[in-house]
Structure formats: structure tokens, C-alpha cells
Amino acid sequence: xxxxxxxxxxxxxxxxxxxxxxxxxxxxxxxxxxxxxxxxxxxxxxxxxxxxxxxxxxxxxxxxxxxxxxxxxxxxxxxxxxxxxxxxxxxxxxxxxxxxxxxxxxxxxxxxxxxxxxxxxxxxxxxxxxxxxxxxxxxxxxxxxx
Numbered sequence: 093x094x095x096x097x098x099x100x101x102x103x104x105x106x107x108x109x110x111x112x113x114x115x116x117x118x119x120x121x122x123x124x125x126x127x128x129x130x131x132x133x134x135x136x137x138x139x140x141x142x143x144x145x146x147x148x149x150x151x152x153x154x155x156x157x158x159x160x161x162x163x164x165x166x167x168x169x170x171x172x173x174x175x176x177x178x179x180x181x182x183x184x185x186x187x188x189x190x191x192x193x194x195x196x197x198x199x200x201x202x203x204x205x206x207x208x209x210x211x212x213x214x215x216x217x218x219x220x221x222x223x224x225x226x227x228x229x230x231x232x233x234x235x236x237x238x
Contacts (some may be wrong), residue, residue: 093194093200098126099173106177108201108207110194116140120147136171177208 096119097108101120107126111118119140124147127133132150137142137157144151152169154160163169181204185192192200210224 093192093197095197096122097174097177098123099177101173104209104214106205108177108181108205110197110201114138116141116143120144123147134169134171134173177204180204180208 094111094114095108096111097106099106109122110136111122116139120143123133123141125142127148129147130149132152132156133141133148134152135144136152137155139198141151141153152163152166154163154169154171156171161170161172161175169180181201184204184207185200189200206228210221
């Protein structure tokens with residue numbers, strides 16, 4: 093199962109989506125649709141992002157295969173933010189849910205996006221998170237199949 097995660101470092105907001113494959117043809121249209129042209133895109137060395145320079149104000153990369161996780165000259169260039177998101181997601185999937193069918197992966201991602209976007213480090217208390225969760229159910233109906 094393949095997941096694309098986009099995180100805005102300024103707002104701390106995460107957005108994830110399931111993708112069919114990890115190719116430039118699949119990934120770049122999603123990135124272009126979800127990231128402002130004025131943004132500085134930070135990625136690993138994957139060739140998927142080779143054309144990013146043409147579409148964004150800047151593109152910084154780190155070479156994970158060589159053990160580089162932060163650019164030595166410009167420390168703002170790193171992918172540690174998204175690595176942190178995936179760490180939380182993987183820990184939750186292995187520790188809490190233990191199994192996820194591919195047809196339901198988007199639902200788990202939505203839950204972890206909500207948790208990440210409404211975490212204490214961003215100023216959300218438990219009460220704020222509960223209020224946000226309850227606002228999300230307004231106008232929705234719970235149905236049961238017979």
C-alpha cells in the first residue's frame with residue numbers, strides 16, 4: 093500500500109492520500125494540486141520529484157540512501173517533518189489497529205490526519221479535539237446494514 097503525505101511546516105497541517113503507484117505521473121499532479129506554487133518543496137532524493145523545480149519556488153532534497161537526513165549546508169532542508177508523521181502513523185497502526193485492509197486505508201489516514209492536525213503541540217486540548225470531532229459529525233447519519 094502506498095501513501096503520499098504532504099505537511100505544511102508553517103501551519104502544521106497534514107494531508108495524506110492513498111496512491112496507486114509511486115511514479116512522477118501519479119505523484120506530481122497531486123503535489124501540484126495541493127501545494128502552492130510559492131512553496132519550497134522538501135523531499136528525499138526520489139526521482140519522482142525531479143520536475144519539482146519547474147513547478148515550485150524551490151525544491152530541497154536530502155539523500156536518504158547515503159544516510160543524509162538534513163542538508164549539511166542548509167539545515168532547513170530536511171524531510172524530518174513527514175518522517176515524524178509516518179512514525180506516529182506506523183506506531184498507531186502496529187500498536188493499536190494491527191491490521192488494515194487496503195479498501196479502508198483512506199479512513200485510517202483521515203483519522204491520523206485529524207489527530208496530527210489537532211495535536212497538543214499545535215495548541216489543541218482534549219476538549220478542543222472532542223469539539224472538532226463532534227463538529228465533524230453534524231449532518232451525518234449513522235446507518236446499519238441488515
